[in-house]
Amino acid sequence: MSKSRILDIKRETWVLTGEGKKYAAEGSPEVQLFLAVPAEGSISKDELQKKLDPAVFKIGCSQAGKNKWVEMGKQVSRKVQNVEDKVKDLLLQVQNGHALSKEEISSLKARKLIVPQTWKGYSVRKGPNYAPKRKKAATDLTRENLQKGDWKELEFKEYNFNAKGQPAEGGHLHPLLKVRKQLKDIFLQMGFEEMPTNNFVESSFWNFDALFQPQQHPARDSHDTFFLEEPSTTRELPEDYVERVKRVHESGGYGSRGYGYEWKREEANKNLLRTHTTAVSSRMLKALAEKPFAPKKYFSIDRVFRNEAVDRTHLAEFHQIEGLVCDRGLTLGDLIGVLHDFFSRLGMSKLRFKPAYNPYTEPSMEIFSYHEGFGKWVEVGNSGMFRPEMLLPMGLPEDVHVIAWGLSLERPTMILYGIDNIRDLFGHKVDLGLIKRNPICRLGIS
Template sequence: MAEDAILGYLATHDEISDSGIFASQHGLQHNDVVNVIKSLHGFRYIDAEDIKRESWVLTDEGKKYAAEGSPEVQLFLAVPPEGSISKDELQKKLDPSVFKIGCSQAGKNKWVDMGKQVSRKVQHVEDKVKDLLIRIQDGQELRKEDLTSLKARKLIVAQTWKGYSVRKGPNYAPNRKKVATDLTRENLQKGDWKDLEFKEYNFNAKGPPAEAGHVHPLLKVKQQFRNIFVQMGFEEMPTNNYVESSFWNFDALFQPQQHPARDSHDTFFLEAPSTTKQLPEDYVELVKNVHKDGGYGSRGYNYDWKREEADKNLLRTHTTAVSTRMLYALAKESFAPKRYFSIDRVFRNESVDRTHLAEFHQIEGLVCDRGLTLGDLIGVLDDFFSRLGMSKLKFKPAYNPYTEPSMEIFSYHEGLGKWVEIGNSGMFRPEMLLPMGFPEDVCVIAWGLSLERPTMILNGIDNIRDLFGHKVDLSLIKRNPICRIGL
């Protein structure tokens, strides 16, 4: 509207001399007119020059007197027309500031006699100050000396008014050409892109301000787990790389090479580089022997262990590969009890559905000490999960190639009214620990769970794709302000 008015006016006039007057003549808001002027000026439709005017506005005190009368008149009216009033009486009738200012101004004006008793010297007064203030409110011009006295009494302040004078610019046209902001499929199909004028990028434009910091629920829950581990005296393990060799992911864990998990149906193998460059040769030899022939009181698997299988690179399928490397390093030092945890990404060649993704996060904890028992494992798990608010636990015997005994962990889900599997656990086998070089009486209890599952339960999410990956529900992130991460 303002744009049509400005361009239309310039079609028949040389100049808009004052944007403020133009706005009020055309029934427009001056702000809108200014915005349009800036935009048209940017595209050189018009030339614009700043104009400034000083104007006067009432201070809060000034506004009060314009409404209620000046203090001197309020004081005068409080003095009886005949006789007198004691100063104390008079003070009680007025506001403290009105009394103070009123006394001095009315005294100066010679309206009243000020002593212990106050009496009128004149019968009528005019409230000149109030009249002047009202005239300023109405936008009228005042004499210089009146302005000076109101300013001295801090009843008015100067305000600079800014506006523009406007003339036609080099690109002037009575209507602004519509500039395209996007190149659409239709533009390409119709071929009209050739005639389109595109809006230039504004690299100085600022994006909408973020309302607050937000954190992804997975990160938040990850931090909660971290806090629990740290409270229980666990140290975080370095989580290494996503690419791992089959050796560290499987062989070192006494997982036989024919195990179905080592199939490409279950595991992502790397094409390039397809094999690892380096393995600790002495240790590889010990691992090979325990698979083939056993030892350390074990009969082994009695199969033809192949180095090529161990060399194959893959995307690690569990964070137990992280624990394995850590334990191997630990076994080289003189023994001291340890508690470790890791939370990081793992990959499995699974078909993706509401509850499964091909990549997810695992949380893994382990305790390494002399003479640990299954009771210690159950006790640690009980402590760990009750800190998460899951105090009803059930354990079910299970099988893992690297743990014996092994237990699946179930928790009673009040909302669903049933037991749900929340993790897997066990005591690492001697076939895994002894080739690393641990003393025979050292035991390692360990457990692992997914990060996504408790996050989904805690956030009431029933489709994992809303939580993780390229289809993530962004409003979910917005509902998780960063201040609650508890860092």
């Protein structure tokens, strides 16, 4: 835009002074004076002065005299019959924004009845180099430019080496990892130790038999469990313990009648992808039974696998959170107390329990939490006291009881992040935006 296209604009207008405003309302001093002089005869100057404001008298005398309206002496008398208040008329015109002639302005200005007021502005017009007429500079040399050959005429934009680049994307943790970290912190704060959970492949023995789960149990069917083809069987099992487990399944002991069926070693040898992390708990408890007894609190958070029909709330693999406390004389009351402590740290303080069945726990309880947002009770986990048929063959002392519970990691994560389809949370269809949009995880589930 060239400079010559910008014009300064200055406008002068006139406004009344305080005195001007007074005369516009009350009449000019000369007229006020004229009207104070009687139409017939005369009035003494002293008498006249008393009738008028001193300033009006003084100015009125000089102006009325100049206009030859009155005869001034000791006595004052009129020289004309009528006068017109020209000054008042002019002041009213100025007040109403009308333009006056140069002479009229200068006479009012001389008497300090008006003052100038200036208004400043600019007039701006488009110049010959105004943007739309300019050629747009090309930013990229395209294949079309090369094919058409118009690159010869193109004007290319210069590189701006000072421009800032795109902000670099930092790492973001997946919601499951963040909730997992919160849960891990909760367990650690409660004094639990983490169990080693790095084996996805487990034998049926540790996953089911050691947990007093009978070999005909439907969960042990290939419809529910992924069995391994290669290697299809486990290499070794602790023989003495296997013998005790076989016996407790077949004929009981330790005050139990057992299941009364023929237990098969081949079934126990079958390798599978672990269906729950309780398989890890059974290994840990067996190891504990080998040493002089010491109470323990264990937890794990890791992946498990089930041959499920995949739908919006089920996947064939998910993460299980497992906690257990092993000590002398524990009761169901201890389990309820620990569950209240654990879940309230997750923001779920209203809990209810429902009797349930697990082959390895008695009694067993499903855990429900009241979800304020949903306005209803939702199932959040499963729990129980491990059966003597599981603990005593391991060699744990008889008065040692184990309270335990399990839940999925996906469930609380979906509630926390408002996700209603598990496939949006886990698997190859997860939108990276979900991860980027949730850099911070909120605690408090209900």
